Amino acid sequence: MAAEVSVRRSVRTELASRVASLVTLLALVALVTGLASLGSPVLQNVLVNNLINLILVVGLYIFVGNTGVFSFGHIGFMAIGAYSAGLVRIPEETKVSLLQLPPWLERAHLTSLEAVLLGAALAALAAAIVGLPLMRLGGLTAGLGTFAILNIINIVAANWNAFTGGSTGMAGVPTTTGITAALSWALIAIVIAWLFQQTRLCLRVRASREDEPAARALGIKVVPDRALAFVLSAFVCGAAGGLYGQLAGSFGPSAFFLPTTFTVVAMLVVGGRYSLSGAVVGALFLASVSEGLRRLEGGFHIGALHVASRPGLQEVGLAAALLLTLLLRPRGLTGGTELSFTDVGRLRRFAPGRGRRKHEESPA
Amino acid sequence: MNLHLVIEYVIDGISLGSLYALFALGIGLLFGIMRLINFAHGELMMIGAYGLFFIVSPPWPVRIAVILAITVAAALAMERIAFRPARGADPDTLLITSFAVSFLLQNLAILIFGALPRGVAISPFLTRSVHVGSYTIPNIDLVTVGVTAVLLAGLGAFLARTRIGVQMRAAAENFTMARLLGVRANTVIASAFALSGLLAGVASIILVQQTGIIGPTIGVTPVLAAFVATILGGLGSLTGAVVGGYFLGAVTVALQATLPLAFRSYRDAFVFAAVLLVLVLRPQGLLVHRSTYTRV
Numbered sequence: 120m121a122a123e124v125s126v127r128r129s130v131r132t133e134l135a136s137r138v139a140s141l142v143t144l145l146a147l148v149a150l151v152t153g154l155a156s157l158g159s160p161v162l163q164n165v166l167v168n169n170l171i172n173l174i175l176v177v178g179l180y181i182f183v184g185n186t187g188v189f190s191f192g193h194i195g196f197m198a199i200g201a202y203s204a205g206l207v208r209i210p211e212e213t214k215v216s217l218l219q220l221p222p223w224l225e226r227a228h229l230t231s232l233e234a235v236l237l238g239a240a241l242a243a244l245a246a247a248i249v250g251l252p253l254m255r256l257g258g259l260t261a262g263l264g265t266f267a268i269l270n271i272i273n274i275v276a277a278n279w280n281a282f283t284g285g286s287t288g289m290a291g292v293p294t295t296t297g298i299t300a301a302l303s304w305a306l307i308a309i310v311i312a313w314l315f316q317q318t319r320l321c322l323r324v325r326a327s328r329e330d331e332p333a334a335r336a337l338g339i340k341v342v343p344d345r346a347l348a349f350v351l352s353a354f355v356c357g358a359a360g361g362l363y364g365q366l367a368g369s370f371g372p373s374a375f376f377l378p379t380t381f382t383v384v385a386m387l388v389v390g391g392r393y394s395l396s397g398a399v400v401g402a403l404f405l406a407s408v409s410e411g412l413r414r415l416e417g418g419f420h421i422g423a424l425h426v427a428s429r430p431g432l433q434e435v436g437l438a439a440a441l442l443l444t445l446l447l448r449p450r451g452l453t454g455g456t457e458l459s460f461t462d463v464g465r466l467r468r469f470a471p472g473r474g475r476r477k478h479e480e481s482p483a
Numbered sequence: 484m485n486l487h488l489v490i491e492y493v494i495d496g497i498s499l500g501s502l503y504a505l506f507a508l509g510i511g512l513l514f515g516i517m518r519l520i521n522f523a524h525g526e527l528m529m530i531g532a533y534g535l536f537f538i539v540s541p542p543w544p545v546r547i548a549v550i551l552a553i554t555v556a557a558a559l560a561m562e563r564i565a566f567r568p569a570r571g572a573d574p575d576t577l578l579i580t581s582f583a584v585s586f587l588l589q590n591l592a593i594l595i596f597g598a599l600p601r602g603v604a605i606s607p608f609l610t611r612s613v614h615v616g617s618y619t620i621p622n623i624d625l626v627t628v629g630v631t632a633v634l635l636a637g638l639g640a641f642l643a644r645t646r647i648g649v650q651m652r653a654a655a656e657n658f659t660m661a662r663l664l665g666v667r668a669n670t671v672i673a674s675a676f677a678l679s680g681l682l683a684g685v686a687s688i689i690l691v692q693q694t695g696i697i698g699p700t701i702g703v704t705p706v707l708a709a710f711v712a713t714i715l716g717g718l719g720s721l722t723g724a725v726v727g728g729y730f731l732g733a734v735t736v737a738l739q740a741t742l743p744l745a746f747r748s749y750r751d752a753f754v755f756a757a758v759l760l761v762l763v764l765r766p767q768g769l770l771v772h773r774s775t776y777t778r779v
Contacts, residue, residue, distance in 0.1 A: 189575050191582075252759055255766040259574050260718055263520060263710045264762070267755040270707055274752040377703065381586045388579055431593035438587035445580045446568045 140457040141313045144399050145306055147458075148173065151403055152302045162410075163298060169406035170301035171363050173399065175379075176386045177308040178355030180398035183387060185321055186345045187328030188258045191380055192265030195272035196353040198375035199245055200238030200360025201367075202276065205289045208234050208365060213291035219281035231295040235304070235361035242357025243350050245272075250346035258331065261345075269380065276372040288371025289364070296366035304362055308355050312395050315351060324348050378434065382409075385441040391451025396458040401451065405437065412436040487617065492740050498624035500732025501631035502689060504725045506709035507716065508638070509682040511724030514713065515655035516675045518574040522581040523561060524709065525702020526588035527680055530557045531687030532697040533596065536603050543606070551684040558680025562673055570672070585702075592699035600698030609692050627689050634685060635725065638678070642721075647674050655719070711758050717768030726769055731758065 148170075155166040179193045206220070207229040214225050229237060253264050277286045284290065315321050327334035327341040335341060364370060382405070390401015412433040444451060506524070513519045534550040541549070561584060569580045609623040642648040647670065653661040654671045662668055690705065691697055708731060709724075716727025731754065738753050746753070762768070 187575070189578060249759070252763040256714070256762055257766065259520070259578070260714050260766075260768075262575070262578065263714055263718075264759065266707060267711055267759065271752045271755050274749055278748040278752075377586075377700075381582070384579065384582065430598060431590040434590035435587060435594060438583050438590060441583040442565060442580065442587065445572075445576060445583065446565075449569075449572055449576050 136459060136461065137313075137317070137457075139461050140396065140459040141310070143458050143460045144309050144313075144396060146460070147403070148305055148309065148399060149302065152298065152305075156298050165406075165410055165413075167296060167298055167301045167366055169402065169410075170298075170305045171296075171359050171366065172383060172386060172406065173305050173402040174301075174308045174359035174362070175356055175383045176390070176398045176402040177305075177312050177395070178352045178359060179383055179387055180352075180392065180395060181312050181315055181355060182345075182348050182352035184392050184394065184398065185316070185328065186324045186348050188254070188345060189262035190265040190349075190352075191262070191384070192268035192272075193352065193356045194375050194380045194383065195269040196242035196246060196356040197360035197363065197379070198272050198276055198372070199242040200235070200357030201364035201370060201375065202238075202283050202289065202360075203241045203357075204234035204238040204361035204364045205292045205370075206282070207237060208293055208295075209289070209291045210293075217290060218284060231293075231300070231365055234365065235358050238361030238364070239354045239357035242360065243354040246350045246353030247346070250349040251342065254342045254345040254349065269376070273372050273376055276375065283372070286371060286373075288369060288374075290369035292364050292368050292370075294366060294368040296362045301362060301366075304358060308358070309395065309399065311351070311355060312398070315348075316395065320344060320347060381434070382437065385437050389441055389444045389451055391453035391455055393450060393455035394453050394457050397451045397453040397455065400453055400458065404452065405440065408440060409433050409437055488740075490618065492736050494618075494620055494624060495739075496733045496736035497729070498627045498732075499735055500729035501628050502686065502693075502705075502728075503708050503712050503731045504728030505631055505634065505682055505686040505689070506705045507712035507724035507728040508635075508721065509679040509686070510706070510709045510713050511716075511719070511721050512675050512679050512682075515719050515721060516651060516658070517566075517570065517577070517672055519566060519577045519581060520574070520710070520718075521679070522578070522585040522706060523565075523588060524679060524683055525706035526585050526592075527554050527558055527561075527683035527702070528687040528690065528705060529588065529592060529697075529699060529702040530554055531684045532603075532691045532701050533592070535688060535691050536601060536697050539604075547688060550688060551681055554684030554687065555677050555680035558676040558683065559673060562676040566676075567669075567672075570668075585706075589699050589702075596699065598699060600696050600701075603691050603695055603697055605692050605695045623689075623693055627693075630685060630689065634682070638721075641678075647671070651675060711755060715758055715761065715768055717770040720768075720770045723768055723770035730769070734758070 152166065152170065155162055158166075175193065175197060178196075179190065182188070182193070183190055206214075206224060207227050208231065209217075211225055211228070214220055249268055253261050253268070255261075256264050276283045279285070323334070323339045323344050324341075326337070327339055327344065331341060360375075363374075367374070386401040386405045387398055388401070389405055390399065391397025415432065448454065509524045509527075510521055513521050513524075531550050531554045534553045535546070538546055538549055565580060565584045566577070569577055572580070609626060610621075612619045612621045613625065614620075642652055650661065650666045650671050651674060653664070654666055654668075658668070661671075686705065687701075690701070709728075712727035712731045713724050714727070715730055716723025716725070734757050735750065735754050738750050738757070739747065742750060742753065
């Protein structure tokens with residue numbers, strides 16, 4: 120009996136610490152957003168962009184962090200989200216003049232929120248179609264395969280003139296994504312990722328990440344489990360795309376290709392790709408670094424137009440940050456642990472060295 | 484479709500496949516030995532291409548030698564600065580490292596040379612064609628196929644006959660065991676990088692002579708083709724990389740020939756989709772290498 124009570128208690132404290140870490144992350148994001156929203160309109164714009172990046176990073180983390188399979192394809196799912204949200208948000212007259220759509224799609228009109236959900240759902244559908252064959256390839260090869268997915272989506276977006284506007288892209292999407300919408304979705308994304316981590320499915324994909332043969336020997340069906348995680352993470356990235364489409368107003372296929380992929384991958388890896396906290400911290404940290412670099416580039420003007428005097432500097436800085444992280448702290452800033460306000464007194468968690476321990480794992 | 488046309492397509496396919504095989508070999512060599520999937524291989528080609536843009540005056544043999552020296556040196560520098568410190572990390576970390584190196588080099592090129600693509604003069608000899616019977620074969624295709632054949636034969640002989648080549652194969656088979664038997668890790672890995680630099684240099688020259696355009700992102704598409712070819716052939720197998728390259732070339736040309744005009748701009752999307760379909764049937768790739776196979 121005594122043992123049972125103590126197990127129950129430890130389960131309770133375990134859950135409490137997981138909830139504490141969720142609350143910490145939500146509070147952190149809300150706090151940073153609150154502070155940045157006091158800034159100039161330009162900073163606010165940067166803020167919304169980076170909240171969308173945060174959603175992408177969390178979405179990518181759901182798959183990459185938990186399954187250990189890398190993906191370069193998630194920005195493709197973002198593209199699907201953005202284009203489908205655009206198709207149901209552009210006013211009918213604009214659609215008629217810019218695109219050649221079937222009549223039912225020309226008439227289709229959804230609210231801003233519904234458009235984001237539609238984008239997320241279609242992205243998830245695409246991931247469901249390619250997920251199983253991709254995951255059959257096995258970890259590393261599947262990661263390379265996702266690169267082909269990104270390319271397929273990019274080629275289709277750049278050539279399907281009737282639906283996507285081709286290489287010039289889509290225009291006339293009402294720009295309704297503000298700080299509130301972006302923040303809400305960022306918090307929702309974090310909650311989705313956290314809830315996912317409480318499921319048996321997540322435990323199974325993590326087991327197959329640590330040791331695939333052992334996981335298989337335990338009867339875990341690695342391929343379908345990974346594919347499910349892939350679908351959920353594509354859903355979140357699709358939502359980010361829907362938000363992005365309604366932030367940018369006009370966008371083309373180049374918005375959803377390697378540079379964005381790189382930014383999001385760098386954020387995830389620098390923060391620490393094996394914990395949700397890593398995803399969040401990485402997104403916030405690199406967003407600040409890259410904003411600092413943007414100002415250094417020298418072409419920073421208040422106003423809508425932004426002409427950098429040294430294009431490329433920001434990206435070089437990001438790449439250098441990523442390389443340094445990989446060389447000095449390959450498991451990222453958080454080293455695979457979850458942040459929690461209850462740990463403030465124990466900052467030694469983040470001393471170097473801890474992060475290097477292989478397969479260190481915190482449950483939340 | 485008449486036979487004449489089919490034969491011209493076959494020639495196209497072999498030429499394109501040769502180029503893809505060159506790309507894929509550079510990736511496959513490094514993967515076999517150190518489990519590194521080198522995104523930055525494309526940037527070695529980018530460096531070679533800029534070399535071709537800036538070094539114009541010397542005669543061709545000197546030009547080629549200088550460019551190959553540059554790409555080999557760049558590959559060695561890349562190994563020393565970025566990949567040696569990361570050696571022994573898991574393949575994921577190595578993959579992301581190379582992604583970072585690739586992005587860094589691309590953007591350094593944008594910082595230095597600007598993002599706009601530039602034109603490069605194509606050698607007049609290569610724009611001409613040879614007429615064999617009723618067939619017209621562009622010289623560039625002959626050169627591509629010939630150079631690749633020579634390189635493949637040379638690489639095969641190098642791996643089979645020379646001391647360092649044998650050591651490289653041993654390292655690809657079982658790196659730890661090879662080291663225990665006295666193979667020097669640094670030498671073997673540096674040689675592999677030097678070879679991949681050489682392949683990238685040759686590929687960049689051929690590529691630029693085909694397109695006449697260079698730019699900071701010139702290496703992206705070839706690397707993607709190389710990835711697809713190596714996956715198709717089976718990661719870790721050099722023969723697989725070559726087979727995958729030629730297969731990819733064949734699929735590309737076949738689709739180019741048979742796709743309806745309206746879909747032709749989607750050709751590469753269909754190529755990748757076709758490759759993914761092949762992989763549904765054969766997830767390990769066409770040839771499986773012993774060292775990458777995990778028994779479950």
